[in-house]
Amino acid sequence: MTTLIESEEHTALRAAVSSFAKHHTRTPDAPTKTLWQEAAKLGYIGVNLPEAYGGGGGGITELSLVLEELGAAGNPLLMMIVSPAICGTVIARFGTEAQKQEWLPALADGTRLMAFGITEPDAGSNSHRITTTARKDGADWLLTGRKVFVSGVDIADATLIVGRTETGSGKEGRPGSLKPCLFIVPRDAPGFSRRQIDMELHGAEKQFELVLDDVRLPAEALVGDEDAGLLQLFAGLNPERIMTAAFAIGMGRYALSRAIEYARDRTVWKTPIGAHQAIAHPLAQAHIDLELARLMMQKAAHLYDAGDDVGAGEAANMAKYAAGEACVKAVDQAVHTLGGNGLTREFGLASLITASRVARIAPVSREMILNYVSHQTLGLPKSY
Structure with a gap:
């Protein structure tokens, strides 16, 4: 092994x-x-x-x-x-x-650069409710729908859009079984518009809502097979979860390093505050949690690169969950270690309080990961 x-x-x-x-x-x-x-x-x-x-x-x-x-x-x-x-x-x-x-x-x-659009206003965690449709018009495709929380559309040359073919429709016009199709949509395609979402999170990469109004695309805009279904979709979603874990672990390590540096030097009584277990132990616990999350991330990445998509799916979800939790705890403890200084711009930790929550929420919530592990790994019945 x-x-x-x-x-x-x-x-x-x-x-x-x-x-x-x-x-x-x-x-x-x-x-x-x-x-x-x-x-x-x-x-x-x-x-x-x-x-x-x-x-x-x-x-x-x-x-x-x-x-x-x-x-x-x-x-x-x-x-x-x-x-x-x-x-x-x-x-x-x-x-x-x-x-x-x-x-x-x-x-x-x-x-x-290329952006990626999958989430919709009424299809967040439930990708089976995707309503962005792709229908044939001669040799072309016509895409219609909406996407939300799409990162970096303003700096991307195109967006990889997840839609579904009309052949997947169910009764009364509702989506049937999910048959996702992936399309490369150029940023200047007629009918393709964007609106920036006003976020409390002030990151360099902005979030957008997209509208596709009969966006006409040539046949070669389709990536892969229109009937391939979930295989192609999860070829991208598993790396997304692994990379989100890496993003969270990096952020947690950065916050922790700032707190350790501060705890070594900050002296209020006779010794630096890092000598006190009330400060040292929570920082040590945060480090342990980050290291454990990294091990699961490495396992997920190893399985994915080895071609084990099923095993990688389970491990990628676990890695993303563990990293998100570890990141939030590390950032919170770092801010508390610095006290009032933890909320100043000078030390640069306060903005991470909001940013660290991203890894808990996106690209899939921790609750949905627990659902996945419950019924996929443990064999428990679904509640939804």
């Missing part, structure tokens, strides 16, 4: 990304663009994509490692979850040769 202990190559990659991220200073006018471009030049953005198309030839294992280290240095790139992990993976596995030639080299070198 292959060990989950990191290889020398992975250890070296982790050190290189960490060094790069720690020496990068974000600029106010382009908080992520410069970092994205520089990371792409070093091969980090496309590390999971095939070498034949300009990528690094690695897998989600390597990509999640990169995102974790970027986050641990305080420079996370949310679009890594979307562009190379979801969209790049789906195109690499199921795209036509023309789609691979057009998109994979550009996704790998950072010159183009």
